[in-house]
Structures are given as C-alpha cells and as structure tokens.
C-alpha cells in the first residue's frame with residue numbers, strides 16, 4: 692500500500708485553457724457545447740482540494756488534491772458522468788493507533804439533470820456542471836472506517852500497551868497461550 696505518486700492535472704489540454712490549478716472552482720465544467728448534441732462525449736480530468744472530507748476513522752489530508760477523471764455524455768434530459776475519483780487518505784491505525792495512509796479510488800456513474808431531486812441525481816445548473824458534489828460523495832463513501840497501518844500490523848500489547856510493531860515488550864507471552872495458563876494453574880495448586 693504505497694502512496695501513489697503525486698498526480699498533477701494535465702495543463703496541456705486544449706479544451707481547458709484555464710488550467711485546473713488556476714481556477715477557483717476546478718470542478719466546474721462548461722457543458723454548453725456538449726449538450727447541443729445528444730450522444731456526444733467530453734473527457735475531463737480535474738483536480739483540487741475539497742474541504743471537510745472526513746469520516747470517523749480517516750480523512751483526506753487538508754489541502755490534498757482530489758482527482759476526478761471522467762467522461763461526460765450528453766443524454767436525453769441531462770449529462771451522464773462516469774469514471775473515477777481518486778484521493779489520498781490518512782488515518783489512525785485501528786490496532787496500533789499509529790499513522791496509517793493510503794489512496795482510494797471510487798468508480799462513479801451519475802446522472803446530472805436540470806431538475807434534479809438531489810437524492811438520486813445531481814443538479815445541472817444551465818451550462819455549468821459542478822463535479823465537486825459528486826467527488827465529495829464518492830470520497831466519503833470510500834474512506835476507510837477502520838484503517839490499518841499495514842495488513843500485518845501487530846497492534847498494542849494488551850498488558851502494557853507497548854506498540855508491538857516496534858519490537859515487542861517485556862511482558863510474558865504466557866497469558867496469551869491457554870496451554871501455559873493451564874500449567875500456571877497446576878503450579879499454583881502444587882504450592
């Protein structure tokens with residue numbers, strides 16, 4: 692689970708001369724041309740920070756970029772958006788309480804409509820389509836609720852609380868093994 696290399700949005704795309712980094716609203720896409728022809732498609736890769744992406748167990752680091760890589764397709768009544776949303780996350784390991792981190796990727800396929808009820812579809816505001824609510828929802832669903840720093844994390848010693856990933860502690864392992872517990876009991880009876 693190595694953190695993915697830092698991704699930057701392409702700044703050489705002809706169809707978006709503003710450049711995602713320079714725009715105050717990097718997730719806002721103009722769909723005026725797209726919507727003139729049903730069935731036409733438009734690829735968009737947008738990146739930028741989104742505030743408040745956190746669940747009880749983990750969060751996207753403040754200021755980190757969320758990347759939305761999607762294809763927009765003009766359909767009857769709206770725009771279908773499908774592709775992927777990716778973001779880095781950080782958390783407290785549920786076993787050792789140390790830092791944990793990783794990257795998430797959420798697949799998305801959502802309909803944007805002018806008269807969205809906002810429960811099943813997203814709102815299409817005239818010629819502007821805002822990918823941010825979609826990105827926010829996708830990331831919140833995908834953030835881990837009980838992260839691990841690594842699959843093999845050894846956690847904390849139940850007796851002294853030492854982080855066992857750091858080489859163990861002086862506590863006798865006997866209490867964890869039922870065979871030794873039985874032996875201890877026999878010894879206790881003999882005394």
Ligand SMILES: [Zn+2]
Pocket residue numbers: 784785786787788789839840841844845846
């Ligand atoms: Zn851990």
Ligand SMILES: [Zn+2]
Pocket residue numbers: 848849850851852853860861862
């Ligand atoms: Zn211990």
